[in-house]
Amino acid sequence: MEVSGKKLRKYCKPCEQRKASTYSDGFCSQCEEEMCQRCFDTHKQWKLNRGHRLDPTVGAISNKGETPTFDNCSKHLNEPIKFFCPEHGQVGCGDCMVISHKSCKVEYILEHIDGYKDGKQFKMLKKDIETYDNEAKSLLGSIRRNKNHVKDVNNKFALDVKLFRDKIISHITKLADAMLKYGDDIMEAGMKKIENLEKENKSLVDETNGMRDTLQSEVDQPYKLFISSLSYKQNLHLVRDQLERIKANNKIETYDFMPDCNLEQLMKTCKQLGVLHKSTGSGAALREESVKANEAAPVTKTLCSPKDQPLLNRQLVCTNVIIDGDLISYDEKAKGDRGLFIDKKKLKHLDCFEIEVMSIGRDGGIAIGVVPDDYPNNLLPGLGNDSYGYHSDG
Structure with a gap:
């Protein structure tokens, strides 16, 4: 050292x-x-x-005031903090320097405090604090706008559900209420997430304001100003990382209600009111442009004609699944944990079929393929003899 x-x-x-x-x-x-x-x-x-x-004169101190009173080291009692390590940006007493910075070039604090407040390093520190403070305040506004947008998304969702529910008979009300509850649960989770981000971001604003106020109060106390500056310079790295994490998490899950156009025709067999379609936007700014605060989203009424039911007409086996036109979905209320649909149409040489996968769900998977007539119903296509299949798990 x-x-x-x-x-x-x-x-x-x-x-x-x-x-x-x-x-x-x-x-x-x-x-x-x-x-x-x-x-x-x-x-x-x-x-x-x-x-x-x-x-x-080398090693001079300012003649504008008296030599400052040294703070005592928290690790070595009664030892004054007189030195700092430029390599690690840390201050300490002589014992600290000997123990932790023996291979470093340690310097005397009093040799640097004269004119420090007018120096480049201090100006850069204040500039960084101001930059992060402005960024945190701007991000807080975005979070609060998203907080309102969470409600707007749910309001539109609830309105779509109610408009569609009014078209059908009274015994569907129970399913509509269940769907509304589903949306409210998602809204509650989204609100909780945004409120946590708001609270976390507010603490960053308070922290940066505290840094700025402390530095301002210590402008005429060079020693304390230097100590605080070194400490805040390290803290700003954490502030920056926390801001990046908040920005990355400042996204909400949006969803729309997709009504079943054939619900009235299939009232006796239908087991769900519609589909709750979830989508996550690419960023808060895009969503904020399309949804304004305190302005309800426009409601679009769609006139649906009855769909053809080719799958229902051709079904050979249909277990634990819901058929709507050419759409197949797993029945969440089914007793089994596997949905199965087998088309009775036989494929000939050069025949083909096309399927678009809309979603594999949160925990499930999809298997699609062709099988022989005597293929077991409990075996996925592609796993047994003379069968070919594609599985969503790779």
């Missing part, structure tokens, strides 16, 4: 001769005497002294 052995500034010799105590601003090598700037300026007025130069 290297510790600077430079001494504090000496007193001006000409001032001492006048019985005054003034810190020296430099050393006149020609006269070999410590001088303050005032005495040196007077000194240079003489013709013989005009070529003299005042070299700054």
Whole structure:
């Protein structure tokens, strides 16, 4: 460990001769005497002294105030914090430097505090604090707009559900209420997430405001200003990471109600009111453009004609699934954990069929393929002899 052995500034010799105590601003090598700037300026007025130069005193402290009182080290009691390690950006007492920074070039704090508040490092620190403070405040506004948007999404969803529910007979009301409850649960989860982000972001705003206020209050206390600056410089890395994490999580799950156009025709066999379609937007800004605060989303009425039911007409086996036109979906209320549909249409040479997978659900999977007539119903296509299948698990 290297510790600077430079001494504090000496007193001006000409001032001492006048019985005054003034810190020296430099050393006149020609006269070999410590001088303050005032005495040196007077000194240079003489013709013989005009070529003299005042070299700054190394290790000087500001003569604008007294030597600051050192804080005691929290790790080594009664040991003053006098040193800092530029390599690690840490301050400490002599014991700290010997133990943790013995291979570093340690410097004396008092050698750096004079003029620190007007230096580049302090200006950059204040600029970074201001930047992160503005970013946090801007992000807080986005979070609050998303908080309103969560309600707007649910309001539109609830309105769509109610409009469709009014078209069908009274015994469907129970299914509609269940669907509304599903939407409310999603809204509650979304609101909780956004409120947590809002609270977390508000704490960042308070933290950056606290940094700024503390630095402002310590502007005339160079020692404390330097200590606080080093501490805040490290804290800003955490603030930056936390801001990035909040921005990444500042997304909400949007969903729309998709009514079943054949519900009235299939009232006796239908087991669900519709489909709750979820979608996650790419960012808060895009959603905020399409949904304005305190403005209900427009309701679009769709006139649906009865669908053809080719799958129902051709079904050979249909277990635990719901058929709607050419759409097959698993029945969430089914007793079994597997849905099965077998088309009785036989494929001939060069025949083909096309299927679009809309969703594999949260925990489930899909298997599609062709099988022989005697293929077991409890075996996925592609796993048995003479069968070919595609599985969504890869």
